[in-house]
Amino acid sequence: MKGGYGSGGSGAKIDRKVVEKNRRIHMKSLCFKLSSLIPKDHNFPKDALSQYDHLDQAADYIKTLRERIESLKQRKKCAMGKEKYKEVGGEMSNEFGLPLIEVRHQDSILEVILITGLKKRFMFYEVIGVLEEEGAEVVNASFSVVGDKIFYTIHSQAISSRIGLEASRVSERLNELIQQ
Structure with missing residues (x-):
């Protein structure tokens, strides 16, 4: 056993x-x-x-x-107009001053996202002109109106891959344009 x-x-x-x-x-x-x-x-x-x-x-x-x-959810709410203002030092202030511009650059592709208010008018062709002057070819451009904001999205690529694009220069010039 x-x-x-x-x-x-x-x-x-x-x-x-x-x-x-x-x-x-x-x-x-x-x-x-x-x-x-x-x-x-x-x-x-x-x-x-x-x-x-x-x-x-x-x-x-x-x-x-x-x-x-x-953080991104908060930014989205603010951009969509759901939370337009926040209290700063007892005063109500715009959390994101419009217009906003974001330039994303990867390899030879450049994406520009521009958010403006309905009251801030500028010529869209001027933005495209800046991109072309900096060596970008616009592949696609669109806009949509949500509430009191206009969202522009522009996709472009470098005309010459050897020369490329300088995203900081494009961003600087576009900021100058929309602040006028």
Whole structure:
């Protein structure tokens, strides 16, 4: 009888060891997938971080993304006119002074987003003219009116990929144009 119990008990121990080993392999695989999704901090080599450090880095990154989402939601509400004003020092002031301009540049592509009020009028062709003078070819331009705001979106690309576009110069010139 003792031999029967011993062999049955060792089989259960082996099964637990295999299950635990498989669980650890699975967890290691999941941690690797998680760490591959998080942008790496250039201060540390990838292999120098422990598994705990990878998890800590992932948690920090998720917190940063949540904060960014909340910030973007707030900006969207303000831009859409739902929260036009906030109190600053006992006075009501416009949170985002209009017109607003944002220039995004990636490789040879330039995207210009312009938000103005209905009262602020300017010539749209002048904006396109600035882009063309700076070496951009307008690929697509659109606008929409939401409440008391006009949203313009202009997609352009560099006429010559060798020369490219200088986004800061375009942004500077467009800011000068819309502030007139």
